[in-house]
Amino acid sequence: MYDPADHFRETGEQVADMVADTTDEFITVSPAEWAVEKRILPRSTTPQPGPFSWDATPYWEEVINCLDPEDPTRFIAVQKGAQVAATVGLLENAVGYHLEYVKHMPVLFFTADKELAELRVDDYIVPMITASGMSHLIQSNDEMRAGKQGLTNKRISWAGGGYMLPLGAINANKMRxxxxxxxxxxxxxxxPLTVGRDADPLKLTETRxxxxxxxxxxxxxxxxxxAATDAISKRFKMGDQRYYEVPCKHCGKFQRLKFRGVGEGGVVYGLIWKMDDPYTVTPGSVRYVCQHCQGEMVNEDKITIMAKGRWVPTAKPRVPNFRSYHLSALYAPYFARTWEAIAIAWVEAWDDEANIPRDGELLQVFYNNDLGEPYELKTDKVKHYQVSPHRRAEYRLGELPGDHPVENAGGRIELLTMTVDVQATWLAVSIFAWAPSGDHKGYAAYLVDYWxxxxxxxxxxxxxxxELADVIDxxxxxxxxxxxxxxxxxxxASYLPDTVYSxxxxxxxxxxPLRGRDKPTKGARFQEFEIKENATGTRYVLATVDIYKDRWSAALKREWNGTSHMPRNNWSAPIDLPDKALKELTVEYKREKRDPQSGKLLGTYWHRPGNARQELWDLLVYNTAALEVVALDVCExxxxxxxxxxxxxxxxxxxxLYWSKAV
Known part of the structure; x- marks a missing residue:
């Protein structure tokens, strides 16, 4: 007799047997594993095309794995230098991982503006998809429009229902x-700092x-x-602030690579190099000195030490599940940004001998791109109390400074220069005397006459x-x-060029004639000045005035104790120089330059309020250029x-050369 219970029992046993015989299991793949297994780097976007590998950038493995759905991390901030392959290792892998493996999740990709985001798609994302053999996964998820494409630079849709939208932060308030x-x-x-009606684009995009x-x-x-408005450094401080430490190839001790550092007992470590001349790093001389054993490493040692490195958190995150990472260009792949290139960038931006900037804009680029650090703008103006002590009791207007440069600089006066600021109804004239600095690696400037x-x-x-010609002759x-x-x-010659040239x-x-410029000509051999010719063949000096202003602004603020040698590149004035003239050195100051639309801080520029008199400041700059023109000519x-x-x-x-024996 048929018993239904037997039927259900037999059916249950059959199902149990089928389950027991099942051997399939879901294999999870991390983003880092996916990249190695699936990605092919196209020749159009990398100097090392072919199968993707973490060998050159092992530090990005941990970071990309934060995007694994199984990882609890919710926020990741990466403050980085340039040429550390973050676009390839992080952004492109993130898109590819969600396209080919995760499949169902939508991705929003924001950059500064929509046009740039779409350009990123065309130049990087599409070549990655094609080279990695994932084109067949691209399809429209719009079932009502079968003929619609799944890939444009405005949207990429893929099998599984996922998609990526490239968007611009400037339009973030329209993405609600x-x-x-x-x-x-x-x-x-x-x-931009704000979009729409004073809305923060970072907050707006996060709400999505x-x-x-x-x-x-x-x-x-x-x-x-x-620094004042930098976004990534603020995000970095919200997380656990991780730095990548690598072992020394000599002693094996771990350390964070720094451009320059001073350890216990005043031990100096970081990059060192030799100089062929004040402007040229000796090729092949750049080394990294270990913080612990002072052993030296070369750029190619990155190949081995990077692979053994580790991320070390240094703070408790302000927000749960927030990891933040910092990586300077010192860690860039050995074939990308070399340690020698970083040393050269520093020498172009900063004068180590004088301890003053050579180029303020290049200095910001160095901090941002090589150190991966925000740049702290210096906008404070020179104060009267800072320049007043530069007056010397040893001489008066119309006189040379006597023994003062011998006793306080590096020797006697060796030459005089004169510069003239031209106005409509007067000429401001200054004569400067120049002596070597105490170490003979710079100069001591003495104002002799000003009228x-x-x-x-x-x-x-x-x-x-x-009258001016008589002075010259x-x-x-x-x-x-x-x-x-x-x-x-x-x-x-900026005001009356024809008259001055004549x-x-x-x-x-x-x-x-002298003409001023704010920035050096691209590719110029010397950043400070050039000797040029106008259309009629007249030679003139083209001086980068902002470089000289940056230098003198720092030098005039320096204190001197009056007993040791004066600091290199110091300025002195006669005891009877009027306060009114001294104040001309304090008028101009650096002012913030902001984007009129977004309010974003773009940089600084030298600003003169109203029509305030500042001829002595300009003439100090011009006379320094005159000295350097003479000195370079002698050297060459x-x-x-x-x-x-x-x-x-x-x-x-x-x-x-520039004086004679008195009769």
Whole structure:
């Protein structure tokens, strides 16, 4: 007799047997594993095409695995230097992993503006998909429009229901209808500070993930910018602030790579190098000195030490499940940004000998791109109380400083320069005396004379120009057994160029028009100045005034105790120089430059309030350029050097190049 219970029992046993015989299991794949298994790097986007590997950038493995759905991390911030392959290792792998493996999750990719985001898709994402053999996964998820494409630079849709939208932060306030669990935000330090009506684009884009609070992933990636408004450094401080430590190849002890550092007992570590001249790093001389054993490593040692490295958290995150990472360009693949390239960038931006900037803009680039650090802008102006102590009791206007440079600098006065600031109804004239600094690696500047010649300046035949010509040809200053004429005269040609060019044409050499520029010409051999010719063949000096202003702004603030040698590149004035003249050194100051649309801080520029008088400040800059023109000419023409060497120049000048024995 049929018993239904037997039927159900037999059926249950059959099902149990089938389950027992099942051997399939779901194999999870991490993003780092996926990249090695699936990705092919296209020749169009990398110097090392072929199968993807973490060998050159092992530090990104931990970071990319934070995007694993099984990983509890919700927020990831990466503050980085340039050329550390973060786009390839993080952004591209993140997109590819969700396209080919995760499949169902939508991804929002934000960068500064929509056009840049779409360009990223065209130049990086599409080549990755094609080279990695994933094109067949691209399909439209719009079932109502079968003919619709799944890939454009405005949207990429793939099998499984997932998609990626490339978007611009500047339009973030228009994305209120979007929602996604994966948010990739690229170069956030370059985003506008606000969009719409004073809305923060970082907050606006983060709200697009609020519906997925328990599973969302937000990756922020950027090189830093200016400290006051930098976004990525602020995000970095919200996380656990991880740094990558690597072992020394000599002692094996772990350390964070730093450009320069001072350890216990004053031990110096970081990058060191030799110099062929004040502007040129000796090729092949750059080494990294270990913090612990002072052993030296070369750039190619990155191949082995990076693979053994580890991320070390240094803080408790302010937000749960927030990991943040910092990586400078010192860690860049050995074939990308080399340690030698970083040393060269530093030398171009900073004068180690004088301990002053060579180029303020290049210095910011170095901090942002090589150190991976925000740049702290210095905008404080020179104060009267800082310049007033530069007056010396040893001499008065119209006199040379006597023994002061011998006792407090590096020797006697060796030459005089004169510069002229041209206005409509007067000429501001200054004469400076120059002596070697105490170490002969720079100079000591002494203001000798400062006066005005009043009159009509627009006519080259006017009396003011005759008086100036007489000064150039006949004025001399005596100091003991020496008599000094003016060696070099530079006349500012920015206001009355035709008049000034005509005036200077009277002399074959030694008197030149001067033009100013804010930035050096791209590719210029010397950043500070160039000797140029106008359309008629007249030679003139083109000076990068902002470089000199940055230097003197720092130098005028330096204190001197009055007993030891004055600091290198120091300025002195006669005891009777009026306060009114001194104040001309304090008028101009660096001012913030902001984007008029977003309010984002872009940099700084030298600003003169109203029509405030500042001729002495300009003339100090011009006279320094005049000295360097003379010094470089001696080094090149007489000594056969290709650079300005102050010790060699001063040794040559001491033979009486620019003075004669007093009668």
């Amino acid at each position: 209808s979007l929602s996604a669990p994966i948010l990739l935000r690229d170069e956030i330090s370059g985003w 993930t609020n519906s997925y609070e328990g599973s969302r992933k937000i990756l922020d990636l950027s090189t830093p910018n200016i 005005r010649i009043d009159g009509d300046c627009e006519n080259a035949d006017a009396a003011v120009w005759e 006949n004025r001399t200053y005596a100091d003991g057994d020496r008599e000094y004429p003016v060696t070099m005269s530079l006349i500012d 005036f200077c044409a009277q002399w074959d050499a030694g008197v030149y 023409q007489r000594l056969g050097l290709e650079y300005l060497s102050w010790p060699d120049f001063w040794a040559e000048a001491a033979g009486g």
